[in-house]
Amino acid sequence: MGIIVQKYGGTSVGSIEKIKNAANRVVQAVENGNKVVVVVSAMGKSTDTLVNMANEISNKPAKRELDMLLTTGEQITISLLTMAIGELGVEAVSLTGWQAGIITEADHGNARIKDIQKEKIVTYLNEGKVVIVAGFQGITEMGEITTLGRGGSDTTAVALAAALSAKKCFIYTDVPGVFTTDPRYVNGARKLHSISYDEMLEMANLGAGVLHPRAVEFAKNYNVTLEVASSMTEETGTLIEEDVSMEQNLIVRGIAFENDVTKITVSQLPNQIGTLSGLFSLLSKNSINVDIIIQNETGSKTVDISFSTSRSSLEDALAVLKAHKETLGYEAIRHEGDLAKVSIIGSGMISNPGVAAKMFAILAENDVTIKMVSTSEIKVSALVDEENMVPAVEALHRAFQLDDEENE
Amino acid sequence: MGIIVQKYGGTSVGSIEKIKNAANRVVQAVENGNKVVVVVSAMGKSTDTLVNMANEISNKPAKRELDMLLTTGEQITISLLTMAIGELGVEAVSLTGWQAGIITEADHGNARIKDIQKEKIVTYLNEGKVVIVAGFQGITEMGEITTLGRGGSDTTAVALAAALSAKKCFIYTDVPGVFTTDPRYVNGARKLHSISYDEMLEMANLGAGVLHPRAVEFAKNYNVTLEVASSMTEETGTLIEEDVSMEQNLIVRGIAFENDVTKITVSQLPNQIGTLSGLFSLLSKNSINVDIIIQNETGSKTVDISFSTSRSSLEDALAVLKAHKETLGYEAIRHEGDLAKVSIIGSGMISNPGVAAKMFAILAENDVTIKMVSTSEIKVSALVDEENMVPAVEALHRAFQLDDEENE
Numbered sequence: 001m002g003i004i005v006q007k008y009g010g011t012s013v014g015s016i017e018k019i020k021n022a023a024n025r026v027v028q029a030v031e032n033g034n035k036v037v038v039v040v041s042a043m044g045k046s047t048d049t050l051v052n053m054a055n056e057i058s059n060k061p062a063k064r065e066l067d068m069l070l071t072t073g074e075q076i077t078i079s080l081l082t083m084a085i086g087e088l089g090v091e092a093v094s095l096t097g098w099q100a101g102i103i104t105e106a107d108h109g110n111a112r113i114k115d116i117q118k119e120k121i122v123t124y125l126n127e128g129k130v131v132i133v134a135g136f137q138g139i140t141e142m143g144e145i146t147t148l149g150r151g152g153s154d155t156t157a158v159a160l161a162a163a164l165s166a167k168k169c170f171i172y173t174d175v176p177g178v179f180t181t182d183p184r185y186v187n188g189a190r191k192l193h194s195i196s197y198d199e200m201l202e203m204a205n206l207g208a209g210v211l212h213p214r215a216v217e218f219a220k221n222y223n224v225t226l227e228v229a230s231s232m233t234e235e236t237g238t239l240i241e242e243d244v245s246m247e248q249n250l251i252v253r254g255i256a257f258e259n260d261v262t263k264i265t266v267s268q269l270p271n272q273i274g275t276l277s278g279l280f281s282l283l284s285k286n287s288i289n290v291d292i293i294i295q296n297e298t299g300s301k302t303v304d305i306s307f308s309t310s311r312s313s314l315e316d317a318l319a320v321l322k323a324h325k326e327t328l329g330y331e332a333i334r335h336e337g338d339l340a341k342v343s344i345i346g347s348g349m350i351s352n353p354g355v356a357a358k359m360f361a362i363l364a365e366n367d368v369t370i371k372m373v374s375t376s377e378i379k380v381s382a383l384v385d386e387e388n389m390v391p392a393v394e395a396l397h398r399a400f401q402l403d404d405e406e407n408e
Numbered sequence: 409m410g411i412i413v414q415k416y417g418g419t420s421v422g423s424i425e426k427i428k429n430a431a432n433r434v435v436q437a438v439e440n441g442n443k444v445v446v447v448v449s450a451m452g453k454s455t456d457t458l459v460n461m462a463n464e465i466s467n468k469p470a471k472r473e474l475d476m477l478l479t480t481g482e483q484i485t486i487s488l489l490t491m492a493i494g495e496l497g498v499e500a501v502s503l504t505g506w507q508a509g510i511i512t513e514a515d516h517g518n519a520r521i522k523d524i525q526k527e528k529i530v531t532y533l534n535e536g537k538v539v540i541v542a543g544f545q546g547i548t549e550m551g552e553i554t555t556l557g558r559g560g561s562d563t564t565a566v567a568l569a570a571a572l573s574a575k576k577c578f579i580y581t582d583v584p585g586v587f588t589t590d591p592r593y594v595n596g597a598r599k600l601h602s603i604s605y606d607e608m609l610e611m612a613n614l615g616a617g618v619l620h621p622r623a624v625e626f627a628k629n630y631n632v633t634l635e636v637a638s639s640m641t642e643e644t645g646t647l648i649e650e651d652v653s654m655e656q657n658l659i660v661r662g663i664a665f666e667n668d669v670t671k672i673t674v675s676q677l678p679n680q681i682g683t684l685s686g687l688f689s690l691l692s693k694n695s696i697n698v699d700i701i702i703q704n705e706t707g708s709k710t711v712d713i714s715f716s717t718s719r720s721s722l723e724d725a726l727a728v729l730k731a732h733k734e735t736l737g738y739e740a741i742r743h744e745g746d747l748a749k750v751s752i753i754g755s756g757m758i759s760n761p762g763v764a765a766k767m768f769a770i771l772a773e774n775d776v777t778i779k780m781v782s783t784s785e786i787k788v789s790a791l792v793d794e795e796n797m798v799p800a801v802e803a804l805h806r807a808f809q810l811d812d813e814e815n816e
């Protein structure tokens with residue numbers, strides 16, 4: 001009898017009805033002969049409600065107290081889900097993060113898991129009980145309650161799966177799996193049967209909200225097999241495991257995209273050691289997230305640096321740069337808004353050097369101008385005008401044959 | 409610099425505005441040179457909301473899980489209050505029941521405090537911080553979250569005051585103190601300056617909802633001075649401490665009353681050892697609470713037993729008695745509804761044997777028939793017709809001079 005971990009996100013436990021539905025799935029898994037550990041998020045928008053209460057009191061509430069506040073959300077869900085499973089005649093027991101032995105660093109609001117003291121969970125599993133664990137939370141060695149930050153419940157689930165050597169970790173959510181691209185925008189978007197950790201990591205980093213990159217990384221490091229599936233259907237979801245694509249034909253497995261991107265160019269900076277690091281340390285210190293970076297020598301003595309950032313960071317970035325004009329020593333700043341980033345992702349491109357060229361050709365054929373480019377081993381991203389975003393994705397989706405079921 | 413404990417009930421922290429108000433009071437106490445420990449309840453009706461959610465899932469939710477659920481209510485309040493105090497520039501730290509070292513028995517839903525491991529609180533106090541503790545909750549030695557049952561937050565506050573040798577424990581609520589009788593019914597009702605533990609205990613047991621009898625008992629046992637006061641005014645409340653009345657003139661300190669009382673008479677039971685215990689064990693086993701009991705020999709071989717119970721228990725009590733007619737061996741049952749209990753309370757009556765007689769005389773003068781009587785050292789209770797309840801209380805209030813400020 002193997003152990004499986006199931007994780008239900010906020011939308012999957014967003015009402016009493018949905019909690020009962022989740023309880024049914026848990027009982028089903030028990031009846032199929034599994035030992036089951038369940039990780040849950042807070043119900044629906046309840047975390048937002050708590051955050052709003054804190055904001056009514058303080059515009060910068062102490063992080064320790066915010067953790068104290070927010071961890072109540074998951075604690076409510078674990079107790080209700082446990083009751084619902086009990087109603088179905090199956091023994092279950094709820095555990096908060098600290099009761100489940102999830103030990104974290106002391107970084108309130110964004111703590112990393114250090115260790116899982118799994119004895120209590122193992123004892124309950126051996127007693128034949130389903131164990132329901134509060135996601136997103138843990139405890140420091142000093143007994144302080146912490147939260148794991150964004151994607152925290154996914155990370156809890158994967159970490160427990162790793163610690164318990166679970167045979168599989170199911171991530172139940174409101175979509176039926178991982179898609180080749182966002183089905184809300186692209187008609188031909190198709191659910192993938194499987195995807196590798198690295199591909200999923202790129203997809204997740206590029207905004208495919210279905211799974212947090214941190215959890216994917218954890219799964220990759222501990223070789224935990226994930227399945228992302230809908231909590232509302234019986235449909236098989238998408239498997240995330242190692243080396244899926246190697247034996248297969250598909251070079252590009254998915255296309256991610258996001259809008260609200262801005263490009264900033266800082267021109268004629270002094271061409272010397274430390275220019276790049278000086279500029280980006282400054283931005284980082286001011287909490288401005290930078291994505292693509294391009295450096296261009298404009299002469300032997302000067303250099304132009306362009307980078308992309310989100311629209312919401314534009315004002316801050318410009319203000320910081322202007323305030324440090326003297327120190328940085330640049331000549332001028334330009335910026336260009338209303339941009340979007342389109343990325344193709346696939347492990348197959350490692351051994352197919354022409355993929356980036358093919359992407360550029362497809363975009364050119366469709367009259368899409370490329371503003372910036374960034375590549376990794378399994379990804380190519382291009383910045384384009386926002387109005388070209390969806391047409392570009394559709395063209396790429398067709399050209400790389402992602403809408404063709406046969407290809408997977 | 410002494411320690412004080414302040415307890416804010418649900419209505420006193422029922423909104424963000426009220427939490428800010430409580431924060432102001434806490435800061436005031438700090439500025440007055442106190443080390444302050446604060447105990448809070450869940451916000452307003454939030455516990456009811458949680459209970460309703462549980463009831464939507466199960467009509468008999470597991471008590472362990474109900475404790476898991478309900479303890480989130482106080483955890484929300486402690487974090488918000490701590491943030492609000494922080495906003496006022498005073499350092500504060502929140503602690504759940506388990507973090508505060510409140511060790512309880514394993515009786516979920518109604519756990520008694522076994523021990524308080526106060527080291528963490530003491531450390532924070534010595535660092536100059538205000539400590540905000542979640543009321544109503546604790547932890548077993550096995551790490552299980554428990555709740556203390558009704559009046560739990562009052563008990564937490566008093567227990568902490570005892571463990572920390574606090575100079576005073578303030579119970580802030582939505583009324584300005586303890587009254588001679590219920591001001592909603594009796595015009596002359598007057599707030600008491602002070603009252604003894606035993607008197608308060610009788611008042612609390614007789615339904616004066618301001619303070620739970622369990623907390624009063626705890627305070628008496630550990631000699632903790634209490635002050636019940638309004639959280640919305642600066643007015644001094646009512647002191648509860650030992651031997652208040654001994655040096656004073658007042659024989660009766662308060663009058664309590666409740667309606668919805670029913671009297672049941674079981675007639676011609678066998679007059680033998682075990683009749684009384686047999687009858688009341690049976691009722692107790694069926695969770696029927698009995699208040700006043702009277703036994704009357706009706707002949708050498710038979711006995712009549714009457715007892716009072718709440719109207720809501722009447723049906724159950726009659727059903728249980730009828731089902732056991734054979735075993736109990738009685739002849740008939742009668743019952744009389746629409747009754748009320750009126751009680752006078754005062755430590756002074758120990759040394760004043762005529763107090764009960766005076767009470768009966770006053771009631772007789774006012775044409776109030778007494779149906780049953782029960783006395784303790786500091787209390788006399790009489791069952792009367794419900795319609796006579798308020799007139800009886802008013803007459804007693806006047807006759808024992810409770811409306812006269814001079815008397816205290």
